Amino acid sequence: MKSIRYFFEYILISIFFSLFKLLGYRIASEFGCFLGKTFGPFLRSKKIIKSNLIKFDDTLTPEKISKISKEMWGNYGRILSEYPYIPNFRNGDLDKYIKIENKEKLEEIKKGQPVVFISAHFSNFELMAMAIEKAGVSLSAIYRPLNNRMVNSIMEPLRKKYICKNQIKKGINGVRESLKFFKQGVSIAIMIDQRVSEGEKINFFSHPAFTTTIPAQFVKKFGCKIQPVHIERYDKINFKITFDEQMIFGENADSTSISLKLNQWLEKKIRKNPSQWIWTHDRWK
Numbered sequence: 576m577k578s579i580r581y582f583f584e585y586i587l588i589s590i591f592f593s594l595f596k597l598l599g600y601r602i603a604s605e606f607g608c609f610l611g612k613t614f615g616p617f618l619r620s621k622k623i624i625k626s627n628l629i630k631f632d633d634t635l636t637p638e639k640i641s642k643i644s645k646e647m648w649g650n651y652g653r654i655l656s657e658y659p660y661i662p663n664f665r666n667g668d669l670d671k672y673i674k675i676e677n678k679e680k681l682e683e684i685k686k687g688q689p690v691v692f693i694s695a696h697f698s699n700f701e702l703m704a705m706a707i708e709k710a711g712v713s714l715s716a717i718y719r720p721l722n723n724r725m726v727n728s729i730m731e732p733l734r735k736k737y738i739c740k741n742q743i744k745k746g747i748n749g750v751r752e753s754l755k756f757f758k759q760g761v762s763i764a765i766m767i768d769q770r771v772s773e774g775e776k777i778n779f780f781s782h783p784a785f786t787t788t789i790p791a792q793f794v795k796k797f798g799c800k801i802q803p804v805h806i807e808r809y810d811k812i813n814f815k816i817t818f819d820e821q822m823i824f825g826e827n828a829d830s831t832s833i834s835l836k837l838n839q840w841l842e843k844k845i846r847k848n849p850s851q852w853i854w855t856h857d858r859w860k
Contacts, residue, residue: 585725588655592729596659603656604812611652612645619855627854630782631845646850650808654699658733665705665737673702677818680802681710689713689760690802690821691790695768695841696853698808704739704764706816707804715741715756716764717749717789739764745771750789757793762802765789767837770858777831779838784859791833794824801837805844808851 591610595603621644628640635643664672684690692714694703704716716739721727735742741756743749743763753763767787776783793799801822807815819840824833845852 581723581725584723585729588726588729591655592659595656600657600660600663601812603659604653607652607654607656608649608811609652611648611650611655615648615651616644623857624854627856627858628849630859631780631849631854643850644854647852647854650698650851651853653808653811654701657699658701658730661701661705661733661737664702665709672812673706673814673816675706675816675818678710680818680821681707681712684762684802685711688799689757689762690800691793692762692764692802692804693767693790693837693840694764694804694806695766695844696856697844697848698806698814698851700766700806701734701738702814703804703806703816705737707762707764708739713761714739714764715743715753715761717743717745717753717766719745719769747773750792753789753793754796757797757799763793768841768852768856768858770856770860775831775834777834777838779858780842782859784838786834786838788830788834790837791830794828794833795830798826803837803840807848 595607598606624644624647625640628635628643692703692707694700704714708714716734718734721730731742741761743752743756757763765787767790769787770785771787772785774785774787777786778784779786790801794801801824803819803822805817805819807817809815822836822840824836
């Protein structure tokens with residue numbers, strides 16, 4: 576049954592991508608938003624989203640939970656509609672639709688030692704690695720392949736060609752590959768908001784959640800800097816990418832304290848605009 580579902584998902588995604596391309600970026604984004612808000616709630620459990628939002632803020636009213644959820648699905652739909660335009664972003668439209676704050680930090684990284692870029696699934700998260708690599712920073716990005724291999728066969732080549740050529744699958748082998756790249760002077764980018772069974776339980780919005788310790792491991796091994804990066808959507812089809820102040824940890828900092836500080840940075844960004852973070856992951860499972 577799963578293989579049949581994956582096949583129909585592949586056909587549906589292929590059709591939508593062709594349709595989005597025909598509509599043009601602005602109309603496609605609006606249509607994607609409509610699709611996300613209309614059909615998104617039927618794709619994932621409302622219970623997981625509600626449970627996550629209550630952990631985030633137990634004072635949220637049912638109306639506020641519904642509003643955040645609906646806006647999140649709209650953003651989800653817009654991301655889907657924007658995938659066919661990834662080549663356009665890479666080849667010319669990046670500056671038209673994306674503002675970059677503190678871009679000088681990328682120039683410093685290009686001239687210095689590699690860093691660990693951290694971020695999360697905000698807004699259209701794919702555009703961050705693209706902006707970093709397009710600025711000339713040598714980069715490798717750790718990613719989780721989609722469960723649907725057929726859909727992944729569309730997404731993975733797109734990511735490698737236009738987002739970040741050095742795509743590293745998460746897992747033990749991925750960590751080894753990341754270390755190899757890092758020793759060659761290539762920075763790594765990692766999303767720190769996904770639940771990882773091999774991680775450590777660290778507080779996230781005051782609730783223990785399995786958290787990746789890969790950034791902390793790199794800090795301990797190389798004494799490197801952490802470069803947080805965040806993306807926001809505004810006016811529906813425009814984006815602002817911000818490179819925050821780099822995090823520098825002393826020799827005595829342990830993995831738990833480093834990872835907790837990264838989670839605290841993540842909490843701050845989510846609080847700023849909760850509807851632009853993806854709440855469908857069972858983050859506190």
